[in-house]
Amino acid sequence: MEKLNYEVLKKSGYQGYILEKAPEKILQFGEGNFLRAFVDYWFDMSNEKVGWNGKAVLVQPIAPGLAKLINEQEGLYTLYLRGRENGEKVDRKRVISSVSRCLNPYEKADYDAMMEVAVSDDLEYIVSNTTEAGIVYDPACQKDDCPPASFPAKLTQVLYKRWQAGKKPLVILSCELIDNNGKELEKCVGQYIQQWDLEKEFADWCGQCTFCSTLVDRIVPGRVKDPEEAKRLEEENGYHDELIDVGEVFGVWNIEGPEWLADQLPFRKAGLNCIVVPDVTPYKKRKVRILNGAHTGFVLGAYLAGFDIVRDCMHNENVKGFMNKMLHEEVIPTLPLDKQDLENFASAVEDRFNNPFVDHELMSISLNSTSKWKARNMPSFLEYIQEKGELPVCLTMSLAAYIAFYSNDVQELTDKGLVCRRPKGNTYTVSDDRWALEFYWDHKDDSVEDLVHAVLTNQQMWDQDLTQIAGLEQAVVDDLKLIRTQGAEAAYASCL
Missing domain, CATH: 3.40.50.720 (NAD(P)-binding Rossmann-like Domain)
Known part of the structure; x- marks a missing residue:
């Protein structure tokens, strides 16, 4: 030809x-x-x-x-x-x-x-x-x-x-x-x-x-x-x-x-x-907080719930509902742009994640989630608390899902990363900065309460002591226990 x-x-x-x-x-x-x-x-x-x-x-x-x-x-x-x-x-x-x-x-x-x-x-x-x-x-x-x-x-x-x-x-x-x-x-x-x-x-x-x-x-x-x-x-x-x-x-x-x-x-x-x-700064903030923040906010729990690619998550009402509630009720209210513009951008995210031509693997999104959650989700989380005077339900759950992903039935620490076991039986390797992986390896035998306290007080992770936020430590403990006992999908559903 x-x-x-x-x-x-x-x-x-x-x-x-x-x-x-x-x-x-x-x-x-x-x-x-x-x-x-x-x-x-x-x-x-x-x-x-x-x-x-x-x-x-x-x-x-x-x-x-x-x-x-x-x-x-x-x-x-x-x-x-x-x-x-x-x-x-x-x-x-x-x-x-x-x-x-x-x-x-x-x-x-x-x-x-x-x-x-x-x-x-x-x-x-x-x-x-x-x-x-x-x-x-x-x-x-x-x-x-x-x-x-x-x-x-x-x-x-x-x-x-x-x-x-x-x-x-x-x-x-x-x-x-x-x-x-x-x-x-x-x-x-x-x-x-x-x-x-x-x-x-x-x-x-x-x-x-x-x-x-x-x-x-x-x-x-x-x-x-x-x-x-x-x-x-x-x-x-x-x-x-x-x-x-x-x-x-x-x-x-x-x-x-x-x-x-x-x-x-x-x-x-x-x-x-x-x-x-x-100034493109507000639009960069929109992209990071909504598009990238959506990824980091839901994929770690979704992977523990048994999903492998982003598109399949958009076909599950609990996971999709969790993501949309997080974006529309917790993230958008903290952003300094026209609200209709933000709503339209967030609605397009669901279409983009549901792309039938792209198999976007959750594990590829999970790389370096410690710094990603800090950069993409933490600003929305803190600003929501400052503006509303209460914890954002979905963003708090996503923090618990992050901890769950890094600590689920830890098997070994290798040169490639921290090997954990998924609820459905297969192992997966968490990839992140070495200090973060060593932290979770050192705390693999902690109780839920001790692990959450160690994570939230780790200033290398968050540049601050998150236990100083009223009610957060207990909320994350409760969410992590729910993920471990009833599964991540049920935990996401509990937020709706």
Whole structure:
């Protein structure tokens, strides 16, 4: 079967939107599954919905990459967005045509081509997702490296070339999963300007560039794992595509920037779930407390109750009811955003967890749950108590479920983790910081009362003595006893 390109696509009978020629308005550092299912999708939709008429030039951030494959397919690839929306199963296919080409800057010709894009009058945006380790200042990078190793050093070269050519400043959209990603990237560029002794006028020009911190939210599995399904899709499509990408149907992009940017970007006009806000911090808090907090809040007890993947939990009224009560009655009241927006986000979480195309294992979510419960659930827990003057029933139970998961019929402590036994008989290995595992190993023979007291007074875990919260110690003792005697599902049901 022929490999996907524009000619092959025409012959296949594809009826969807395609834009073959357009100005290259985006320089994108990163060509992996996430950016292609997220950023390039947003711009592709903007081309269709409001005639934005722009393409992205992709750049490999590291030497091994996808440039050859992307260029062989003339930038085209098939994207499947799969999951649930408003309770309905969704499986959408779209051929993305917002990518023009991909450059490998570790080859001289492509490095030069990147610099040609840098000085183009068409260029408006630089986008990046170079992983959490990508935004880092490496003093070994030099001004004349072709290219320098670090992404911020490459970006500094691109901006310097553009300034030298007398071109207008750019908008830079950072998608890396670190706090204040845009600000951290701008800080790194400033360090290279200083290290390389570049002109003050260039530093002033960089100050006119708009470095945006952004918050991205879409789960991207990235490929069709089942070879039989991959073969079936290829036959349906009528072409061979080595760049097939798969993401969940839900997606939201919050961009921190000035008001004028909302009008300049095409997303609002296109009706897409991408908003420009003065500060992304509340939206990060929303994601961490609701989406991530839901995971950590219910999965440990759900695993003890016999569940293995997230989707199956959403088919059980007790577990799903526990999660929803925790989110809607205990977490949302503590968050500083529009309540309807928060309710909508929380409702979408149930659809996302019930994705029929993703087998998200509870044990994979359980990794490092001590620090996760502290970061994701503790703030909601403490703020609820402060505002309501009483214990949140579900969050208190989830703390007991955390203790139960780390202490259920402990078998041994190995190099891989703490081996416990599940009520249904099989063993499982708890993975966490070594000190946390050694703590539970040391307390494996404690009574419920002694174990709860030791956990709640452990300031290394919580940065405070939780027994100082009125009624908490006894409540957690009662909840842990209920989990151990009647099972986690019955304990969750008792909260409803």
